Amino acid sequence: MTALIDAYPSRQGSRPSITPRKDPVVHATDPGRGPLSADKVERYAREGFLIFERFLDASALAVLRGEMDRLWDNADRADPAVIREPESDVIRSVFDVHRRSRIYDRMVRDPRIVAIIEQLLGGPVYAHQSRINYKRGFDGKEFFWHSDFETWHVEDGMPRMRAASVSIALFDNLPINGPLMLIPGSHLHYVACIGETPEDHFKYSLRRQEVGVPDIETLCHLVKEGDGIAAPAAPAGSLILFDCNTMHGSSGNMTPYPRSNLFVVYNSVKNTLDAPFGGTKPRPEFVAGRDFNPLVPA
Amino acid sequence: MTALIDAYPSRQGSRPSITPRKDPVVHATDPGRGPLSADKVERYAREGFLIFERFLDASALAVLRGEMDRLWDNADRADPAVIREPESDVIRSVFDVHRRSRIYDRMVRDPRIVAIIEQLLGGPVYAHQSRINYKRGFDGKEFFWHSDFETWHVEDGMPRMRAASVSIALFDNLPINGPLMLIPGSHLHYVACIGETPEDHFKYSLRRQEVGVPDIETLCHLVKEGDGIAAPAAPAGSLILFDCNTMHGSSGNMTPYPRSNLFVVYNSVKNTLDAPFGGTKPRPEFVAGRDFNPLVPA
Numbered sequence: 001m002t003a004l005i006d007a008y009p010s011r012q013g014s015r016p017s018i019t020p021r022k023d024p025v026v027h028a029t030d031p032g033r034g035p036l037s038a039d040k041v042e043r044y045a046r047e048g049f050l051i052f053e054r055f056l057d058a059s060a061l062a063v064l065r066g067e068m069d070r071l072w073d074n075a076d077r078a079d080p081a082v083i084r085e086p087e088s089d090v091i092r093s094v095f096d097v098h099r100r101s102r103i104y105d106r107m108v109r110d111p112r113i114v115a116i117i118e119q120l121l122g123g124p125v126y127a128h129q130s131r132i133n134y135k136r137g138f139d140g141k142e143f144f145w146h147s148d149f150e151t152w153h154v155e156d157g158m159p160r161m162r163a164a165s166v167s168i169a170l171f172d173n174l175p176i177n178g179p180l181m182l183i184p185g186s187h188l189h190y191v192a193c194i195g196e197t198p199e200d201h202f203k204y205s206l207r208r209q210e211v212g213v214p215d216i217e218t219l220c221h222l223v224k225e226g227d228g229i230a231a232p233a234a235p236a237g238s239l240i241l242f243d244c245n246t247m248h249g250s251s252g253n254m255t256p257y258p259r260s261n262l263f264v265v266y267n268s269v270k271n272t273l274d275a276p277f278g279g280t281k282p283r284p285e286f287v288a289g290r291d292f293n294p295l296v297p298a
Numbered sequence: 299m300t301a302l303i304d305a306y307p308s309r310q311g312s313r314p315s316i317t318p319r320k321d322p323v324v325h326a327t328d329p330g331r332g333p334l335s336a337d338k339v340e341r342y343a344r345e346g347f348l349i350f351e352r353f354l355d356a357s358a359l360a361v362l363r364g365e366m367d368r369l370w371d372n373a374d375r376a377d378p379a380v381i382r383e384p385e386s387d388v389i390r391s392v393f394d395v396h397r398r399s400r401i402y403d404r405m406v407r408d409p410r411i412v413a414i415i416e417q418l419l420g421g422p423v424y425a426h427q428s429r430i431n432y433k434r435g436f437d438g439k440e441f442f443w444h445s446d447f448e449t450w451h452v453e454d455g456m457p458r459m460r461a462a463s464v465s466i467a468l469f470d471n472l473p474i475n476g477p478l479m480l481i482p483g484s485h486l487h488y489v490a491c492i493g494e495t496p497e498d499h500f501k502y503s504l505r506r507q508e509v510g511v512p513d514i515e516t517l518c519h520l521v522k523e524g525d526g527i528a529a530p531a532a533p534a535g536s537l538i539l540f541d542c543n544t545m546h547g548s549s550g551n552m553t554p555y556p557r558s559n560l561f562v563v564y565n566s567v568k569n570t571l572d573a574p575f576g577g578t579k580p581r582p583e584f585v586a587g588r589d590f591n592p593l594v595p596a
Contacts, residue, residue, distance in 0.1 A: 138517070175529065176479060219436070223553075249552055251551075255521075
């Protein structure tokens with residue numbers, strides 16, 4: 001590997017900063033080529049996310065839910081890819097599900113999804129990460145506001161902003177069960193955080209993040225500029241697609257209604273991982289995959 | 299004081315239980331006498347809460363907000379009535395505000411509110427508790443599901459269910475800023491909790507409650523029977539009135555929008571406090587007042 005210039009320094013200064021994004025949001029040379037309409041592409045570029053209601057039908061959903069339960073039941077206590085809630089022993093997430101489940105492997109390679117992502121990121125992509133977030137009723141704690149890219153850059157060595165995430169709602173996203181919240185337009189800014197990354201940060205950051213967290217003043221600024229917060233109430237089977245740098249989070253879930261979702265990160269094969277820009281050793285494969293082979297649609 | 303029979307035992311067994319309420323919800327001999335329509339009274343009896351949108355106008359609201367800020371600014375570190383968030387030093391609640399503020403004293407004795415409460419509880423009432431819940435943006439953590447009556451009975455010696463709470467929204471109750479959630483019909487059941495009450499429980503229960511918390515199975519049962527959860531999105535100045543035994547709570551507030559409210563508990567003068575039924579010493583005056591003089595409308 002050749003040493004790369006750090007285009008997005010973070011966790012280096014004693015003050016947070018906000019700077020303009022240096023990469024395009026839509027990387028395609030011909031963004032009209034693909035399943036998304038020009039209007040959708042333009043909206044994604046402007047707001048940083050898109051919602052596809054009822055992307056999956058009931059039978060596909062039932063299969064994904066069954067597989068979710070199977071992974072829960074088979075979760076091994078010693079498995080580092082099984083993450084528990086910060087205040088209890090309840091499973092919060094299981095990572096690397098596309099390599100642990102043939103069903104999720106196929107879902108991640110769903111031709112409709114791959115085509116959308118390739119249209120936006122301009123060519124072949126690979127899976128950087130996959131996971132089930134269980135977000136169970138009563139126990140599911142919040143995910144505080146964050147840009148995924150900040151972490152992937154600092155802790156995983158993702159050089160540029162050329163990745164996107166997909167969250168598939170396995171149950172209804174209701175206003176009351178801690179739905180995904182996004183700040184429209186936030187992806188156009190890079191928020192550098194304060195604090196130094198400890199070694200093996202992932203061992204607790206996946207339960208509750210405390211470094212790589214944006215400051216409140218900047219969050220208020222982004223919310224004001226983006227004209228608020230989007231918290232789409234999306235029925236089960238819906239798909240939410242968002243840019244790697246869109247500021248997002250979710251509140252805890254105190255209701256009996258689970259808000260489980262399948263979460264997949266797609267990264268361009270032209271943006272593969274280098275050494276982490278924060279200087280720590282790379283995170284394990286289950287959270288930041290280094291198999292850069294392009295996904296083959298299933 | 300004569301020893302009273304414990305009509306609602308809790309925190310005594312090793313298993314939770316759910317039993318029918320032994321008291322009426324509407325105590326008036328002539329419930330038609332008062333400001334509430336028969337329809338409203340009937341709905342309160344059935345669902346356990348009522349919402350009055352925009353009960354206060356903008357100028358009244360501005361005064362209450364100003365007083366809220368004044369109490370925040372003047373909060374004394376040594377004052378036990380100032381409660382802080384469980385994970386930070388940020389103020390969560392200031393108690394006993396009707397005795398610390400002439401403005402809140404008048405608000406608590408608002409003739410319209412007193413008339414409504416007297417109609418439902420059948421005669422004169424006094425203030426059992428008052429507080430500002432700040433529920434600030436980013437910092438405001440959840441209030442887990444609970445029946446207030448359970449705590450007031452066990453820890454304060456409130457004999458029967460003849461009390462009601464009023465929450466006045468000082469800012470908008472949005473779907474995303476941790477609005478009050480209630481379980482319709484839950485007030486018709488008494489949920490006995492497990493666990494023993496430690497001495498000086500209030501010193502941490504007001505930050506985060508861990509004893510006097512209903513079990514999850516019972517909560518699911520109540521939600522199912524009550525046909526869901528109500529989370530009314532109410533604009534600033536709205537008033538939510540609920541029975542002392544209505545199961546309620548609120549999620550954390552991760553948004554920049556505060557969800558501050560003025561919270562007042564009215565108890566019938568025919569239901570004054572005895573020794574705590576849990577056997578602990580009474581909680582301090584700031585959380586459970588023992589001035590049983592009827593409120594005089596301001």
